[in-house]
Amino acid sequence: MIPSVAPAPLQRKNALARFSAHRLFASPGGVAGVIWLAAIVAASLTAQWWLPYKTEDQDFTAVLSGPTAAHWLGTDELGRDLLSRIFAAAAGTLGTSLITVIVGVGLGTVLAMLAAAAGERVEAVISRVTEIMMSLPGTVIILAVIGAVGTNIPLIMAILGVLISAGIYRVMLGQAKSLQSQLYVDAAKVDGVSTPGISLRHILPGLTNTIVVQSALIFAVGMLIQAGLAFIGFGPPIPQPSWGGMIQGASQHVYDAPWLMVPTGAVLALTVLAANAIGNALGKTPNATSSHLPSAAARRRRASVVAAVGAAPVAAAGTHDAAAKGQLSVRGLCIGVDGGTPLVTDVSFDVEQGTVLGLVGESGCGKTMTALSLLGLLPSGVSVTGGQILWNGKNLAAATERDMEGIRGRDIALISQEPMRALDPMFTVGYQLTAAIRRLRKTGKAEARNEALSLLEKVGIVDAERILKTYPHQISGGMAQRVAIALALSGRPRLLVADEPTTALDVTVQAEILSLLRSLVKDTGMSVVMVTHDLGVVADICDNVAVMYAGQVVESGRTANILDNPRHPYTLALLAADPHANSAADMPERLATISGQVPQPKDWPAGCRFAARCQFAGSACATPVPLLASGSEEGLVRCVKADELAVEGLEWLATEVPTHRVLKIVEKDLA
């Protein structure tokens, strides 16, 4: 019989412990803190067996002595051994501080989880109550309690905890609320998990990190306040040792025996420091500091790579042809993580003036990296490792950051998937648009405003005057994308890089944005590189298309040729898997799928990267496959079997495991 212990919480705890421990011991401060606290606790708990003196033992031969062989840390005014008293007092001080931690963090967390779970009204009540608690002067309350019940240290520390819990509640509430809005909480609600159950199983584990960090900090605060209370005479009753009481005693002999202050003060300071160091180490989220801006080292590395790329001989393709205005020619582009894994290899394509090129593929195929490299906007740690990006004959892959600043926005502009990310929520649309126009066109304020108005009208915004005065959050997603396009147009770019510009929009709005882009291309003669995963969007707007898979172009050419007559198995498969390719009347019972998933860059095979998922793969696919002419106009395809497939007219079939059979086996096992 297997004991019916839920294995999950155990595993969770293990994982958490592993995680926290890992972080704690990664920082020297954390390690030192843990060692110090552990030593103090161990020494204090075992004090009665090893301490050389009892706390009340008086040695009148050595009153107020410094460190001696008999008294390692010296003695106080009554000749009591300091070392013995410090360690005898430690357990009490630490223990009662722990009461503050448990009450404060515990109450604060419970209140936060309650407020997050129970809805607005309960939250409002709890928040008001905690605000009142925070406005009460803590010292006065604690002194009042002492006046009423005497110096009951555990009670005082518990009350201190209650007062501190208001602050903890504030810290926890936001986090608890964001956890409460997670879909897995909704899923648990659908299961019928009770509200307390959800709080315990789904919210609390997410708060653990904050709880641990706050506990360490509150622990330090508790110790300091307790010492402070003892210092002003509200510590444990007199003969009993306490850190604050000892400091107070020492303060009376600060002129005749200054040493007396040192041992107790140092132990208290180090213990507080240890608690803070632990809190600090636990609170540090890994990689929290990695900014999107390249570090100096990264910039130097990039400069050296750029120099190397620039030094490479210009490809055979004559650069003079490419010098026509507004022509982009990418040749053998390679992008990789600095010092290792390639992300994009040997990508080549051309974008003629006034045309739209689609870069299409699934996520993880390198299409966004390729697009960002055109603007020199690769994330830090990723750079162009080879090949050329020829823009009007100039190699952007070898351009310096300063050169790119002159090109970005003016020659080449970007619109991204999330229009709201292109707009700063703090400023009005008008401010952002005129600022961009003034910077990029060097115009005056009034002129820029007129230009902003005409740009907004150009992107199909009817009430441009009103939109200029709005903030980004006041406009819809479709409107925001129009504004983002207007922003991108403010430098009169010759090339627009559009990274999934319609993915986040409704189809009706998507159709409008695509129409807008089409008319802009027609009117201004600019070219567009359109990154998308939607073959319908490609069919709608792209003149040419490059299908990318695992960092390579696997097929490229005229859109009509590729979509109507795909030659590469991956393109075939994508089309077969797309429900849009079928109308309701001839909708297949099962869609074709591609088994497995796009391989990670480190797992790319030497041969065809699609072979592992390909229905037509054979032994010939194990060797590297070049991009060769597919035979239809200027189309290229990277498949050794392309001709064979075209001749035989093979289709990508829906071949999934006959699932009915699998299920039957499973049910039999269960029965």
Next chain:
Amino acid sequence: MSIETAERQDTAAVAPEQPMLEVKDLVVRYGRGRKAAAVPAAVDGVSFSILPGETVGLVGESGSGKSTIGKAILGLQKSAGGTIAYQGEDITHAGAAKRRALGGELRAVFQDPNSSLNPRQTVGASLAEPLRLRGVTAAEAREKSEAMLERVGLPREAVDRYPSQFSGGQRQRIAVARALICDPRLVVCDEAVSALDLSTQAQVLNLLADLRDERGLSYLFIAHDISVVQFLAQRVVVLYRGQVMESGPAAAVTEAPKHPFTQALVAASPVPRPAEQAQRRAAREALGVRTAAAVAVSPGGCPFSQRCPLATELCTSERPALRKVGASDVACHYA
């Protein structure tokens, strides 16, 4: 298990025509008090039903209230009016205990596979949670979880791993497994495949179709993409600003839409065939549907009247009722 199946057959035999789910005049408002009365209702008098074994697609743009309807059915959102009946039983305001009892039969698959699984729980713990609530022992829950994972095409060893160790498509399979592990009868799929890549989307859609055929499941399939909906659904309900514009058999709604909004929606969905897409684009532009304006519509009229090329004074003053046009119900004065 066998008792459950027997019971099911009984109910099926007694009332074969009883819908699995019936939503009647559902109204949902966000906010409270005066604030709620001031904004138009998120869901405004929506009615539809789902028969046993049937898949109903709920389509609309963002803000059309389609997800809100799903939430109201699942009890995640309070409704301000109307009724939701599950197998003839009113569950509109069902309490926690009733929900818990329903939890096994009425389940959900959500959009974002990254957020619908608790990152701090193992896949096994997530899958076991609904079973453990129903008194299944840990050992049995684990066995069932492993079997279910295998069913959705993942290795049994996945039970001991964490969601972060899987790709988006695999996580969505796990979410499907979690929804189906306690043998539900109705599953609400809220944009269940919209976050996935084409090939993975096809895998999950096939999986949903297979499971439906094996187990006679009913789905409420909520999506913004009408092509995805038409793959799974027998009937489609088209929403605009919280109201039903058109509902009917999937083929009728998608091939011969009657309502101007449905026509716009179908025409705007691009197909991956350049020549056909060019025609569709021309047809869409010929429709003359106007851009969505931020201005609120007059409460009395048709919510689509502002964008509709056919709108007249009647449309802005009187809300059209749903009426039978061919095989579909259409809320348009001029359909």
